[in-house]
Amino acid sequence: MSFRDTTKTKGKIMSLRGKTNQVQAQSNQWKMMRVILPTALLLVVCTAATAHFPKGAKATKAVSFASVRTNASLPPAVTATDPGPRPLPATAGSFLSTLSPNEQQIEPSITTEFNRTHDVIVTSPTDGGLGPRFNENSCASCHAYPAVGGSSPPTNPLFSVYNYNGATNTMPSFITSTGPILEARFINQPGTTIPDGNVHQLFTIKGRSDAAGCNIAQPDFVTAAAQGNLALRQVPPTYGDGLIEVIRNRDIVNNMNSNLAQKASLGITGHPNYSGNDGSIQRFGWKAQVRSTLLMAGNQMNVEMGVTNETFPNEIDQTPGCVLNPVPETVTNFTPGILTEMFPGDAERAEHFIQWLAPPTPGHASTSTKNGKLQFTNAGCVYCHTTSFTTPATSRPALGNIIINLYSDILVHHMGPGLADGLPQGQAGPDEFRTAPLWGIGQRLFFLHDGRTSNIVTAIEDHFSLGNGSYPASEANQSVTNFNNLSPKNQQDLVNFLRSL
Ligand code: HEC
Ligand code: HEC
Numbered sequence: 001m002s003f004r005d006t007t008k009t010k011g012k013i014m015s016l017r018g019k020t021n022q023v024q025a026q027s028n029q030w031k032m033m034r035v036i037l038p039t040a041l042l043l044v045v046c047t048a049a050t051a052h053f054p055k056g057a058k059a060t061k062a063v064s065f066a067s068v069r070t071n072a073s074l075p076p077a078v079t080a081t082d083p084g085p086r087p088l089p090a091t092a093g094s095f096l097s098t099l100s101p102n103e104q105q106i107e108p109s110i111t112t113e114f115n116r117t118h119d120v121i122v123t124s125p126t127d128g129g130l131g132p133r134f135n136e137n138s139c140a141s142c143h144a145y146p147a148v149g150g151s152s153p154p155t156n157p158l159f160s161v162y163n164y165n166g167a168t169n170t171m172p173s174f175i176t177s178t179g180p181i182l183e184a185r186f187i188n189q190p191g192t193t194i195p196d197g198n199v200h201q202l203f204t205i206k207g208r209s210d211a212a213g214c215n216i217a218q219p220d221f222v223t224a225a226a227q228g229n230l231a232l233r234q235v236p237p238t239y240g241d242g243l244i245e246v247i248r249n250r251d252i253v254n255n256m257n258s259n260l261a262q263k264a265s266l267g268i269t270g271h272p273n274y275s276g277n278d279g280s281i282q283r284f285g286w287k288a289q290v291r292s293t294l295l296m297a298g299n300q301m302n303v304e305m306g307v308t309n310e311t312f313p314n315e316i317d318q319t320p321g322c323v324l325n326p327v328p329e330t331v332t333n334f335t336p337g338i339l340t341e342m343f344p345g346d347a348e349r350a351e352h353f354i355q356w357l358a359p360p361t362p363g364h365a366s367t368s369t370k371n372g373k374l375q376f377t378n379a380g381c382v383y384c385h386t387t388s389f390t391t392p393a394t395s396r397p398a399l400g401n402i403i404i405n406l407y408s409d410i411l412v413h414h415m416g417p418g419l420a421d422g423l424p425q426g427q428a429g430p431d432e433f434r435t436a437p438l439w440g441i442g443q444r445l446f447f448l449h450d451g452r453t454s455n456i457v458t459a460i461e462d463h464f465s466l467g468n469g470s471y472p473a474s475e476a477n478q479s480v481t482n483f484n485n486l487s488p489k490n491q492q493d494l495v496n497f498l499r500s501l
Contacts, residue, residue: 075464075477075484080491082456083499085146086442092239092360093147098398099356106341106352113349114148115140118305119165120210120324128307128330128346131205132214132315132322135183135304137161139350142181142235142304146443149357150237152180154445158202168207172221175202180234180451183304184221187229187422197423199303200224201316214322231421233286234451237440241284242355243404244437245293246396247389249281252410255386266380266478270411270435273428283410286436286449287428297351301330309347359404360440363500372497375490380479384409384435407438407501416465416474419448431471442499456498 095107117138118130136142136158145153156177162169174182186196200219205211224230252272263269272281273288284290290299298311308315308328315323330346341349363369376382385407394400412432420431428434433449441447447459460483463476474480483491 075481078457078461078484079488080457080495082495085445086363086499088146090146091443092440093149094358095356096358096398100398103398109341110349110353113346114353118307120205120208122325122329125331125333126342126346128301128309129325131306132216132317133201133204134306135202137305143238145445149239151235151444152446156181162203165208165210167205169203169218172202174232180446182232182234182451185231185423186224187231211324216317216319216322231423232450234446238354239357239440240359240404240406241293242399243391243402244283244406246391246394246399248392251389252281255409256411259383263383266383268383268475270409270413273412273426276426286433287425288410288412288434289425289428293355294351297354298347301347309345311347363442368493369497369500372493375486375494376497379482379486384413385438405439408435411435413475414472417468417471418462418465420471438501440501442501457495
């Protein structure tokens with residue numbers, strides 16, 4: 001009997017009723033455990049659960065029955081409704097207004113780079129080649145809404161790329177035409193208990209007219225889905241990332257160590273995902289697994305599009321007949337007479353694009369949203385979703401000394417079995433996620449790491465999850481309970497506040 005499986009909700013949109021059933025099932029399960037099973041057996045279950053996780057899965061050490069009991073009450077009913085995304089025009093997607101005239105000069109070339117559609121065959125050093133495996137052929141296809149740099153658009157662009165130019169891919173069942181763009185990681189290597197954790201690209205270049213001779217198969221997503229071996233992730237927006245990048249480590253740590261009494265009373269802890277390499281605090285990705293915009297841009301070039309570059313120089317699949325360009329496919333361009341802005345490779349230009357995008361501009365504050373902001377503090381949301389940081393002076397003045405209202409502490413938190421994806425990354429355990437920044441959330445279409453809901457109220461309710469034999473309770477349980485305990489007006493004002501961001 002696996003406690004993990006009985007409570008797994010991964011990939012499903014949970015209604016409150018579903019959540020209630022889940023919670024009740026969990027309560028019953030624990031009642032039964034406590035009454036029927038002897039302590040010795042409990043220990044065996046715990047030890048087995050601990051052993052189940054790969055090395056580095058820090059979450060397991062925190063599993064305790066106390067943490068389960070503390071949160072073993074149902075939250076009261078929610079009354080608020082989601083007014084839906086604020087309509088276009090987009091309130092995001094422009095460059096920082098603080099950029100110098102010299103920096104502004106390269107805006108067109110970095111915008112072109114982010115929007116570029118990559119084909120397989122490389123014809124110049126600034127024309128990195130697609131594949132052999134890929135999820136999409138352009139940064140802007142995925143980071144699309146409400147403006148370039150953002151998140152998934154209303155119509156899924158994967159449907160225009162999977163058979164493009166003769167490619168023979170089939171669409172995995174978890175991708176839908178109006179659903180979020182998702183990328184897939186395998187928890188374990190197929191058919192084994194050896195941890196995997198890598199992205200397995202949805203598509204290959206097989207059959208494309210510019211990829212003659214390449215014959216590789218798509219990953220077996222049917223089996224992976226049937227075995228619960230998939231960890232899916234949607235597209236986070238990149239707005240303001242250059243500002244998040246320069247926040248000092250010590251400011252993140254000081255913020256973590258502030259308001260400790262309030263956090264303790266809510267059951268909130270959280271910790272940085274420190275880089276195992278240089279000890280700095282990583283910030284990007286759903287588990288805060290990447291430190292810098294340059295690393296992320298190079299990684300995205302390679303992982304999402306199969307474009308090899310100076311930070312990630314290996315083709316993901318080196319099957320003979322499929323490696324159709326010398327690697328890396330995009331490099332610093334030493335051609336005499338080249339324009340200054342075309343000197344760096346594709347990854348570096350894409351980096352500048354995401355580094356220089358301004359944060360989204362919030363909508364007009366009304367009486368309702370002003371009260372909602374107060375309730376956001378009252379419910380305790382703010383103890384993870386930190387209102388602001390101030391960037392320090394930096395060597396790039398455009399990014400320095402700015403107060404940024406990102407609504408994140410840049411820490412990772414235990415979010416319970418309901419959100420756990422089973423996949424550890426660095427110091428982020430299989431049930432831990434980075435507090436998602438909430439700026440720009442007012443125009444977002446899909447929420448939570450796997451894009452499981454389009455309803456912002458469901459996104460809040462899904463923070464609630466009791467512990468089980470594998471994972472401790474969500475650190476946000478008390479905060480969600482506080483939210484549900486607000487008066488109907490205060491609840492609605494809080495939701496209106498979120499949709500104003
Ligand atoms: C197939 C869709 C897709 C494409 C194409 C794509 N991305 Fe992403 N991007 C994602 C997903 C999914 C994540 C989350 C990854 C994770 O957490 O593991 C992400 C994360 C990011 C982040 C981190 C954002 C944050 O604040 O955490 C940045 C920056 C980024 N991508 C930049 C780029 C750039 C630059 C390109 C083009 C070189 C690109 N992406 C192409 C899907 C895509
Ligand atoms: C214990 C820390 C914590 C608390 C408390 C907390 N959150 Fe979150 N929040 C997170 C994390 C972590 C995520 C990302 C979870 C995921 O993607 O699976 C998140 C995601 C979200 C999202 C979706 C963001 C996105 O990009 O999809 C919204 C909306 C949100 N929180 C609102 C709230 C509100 C409102 C409250 C208070 C009632 C709250 N949160 C309390 C940690 C917290």
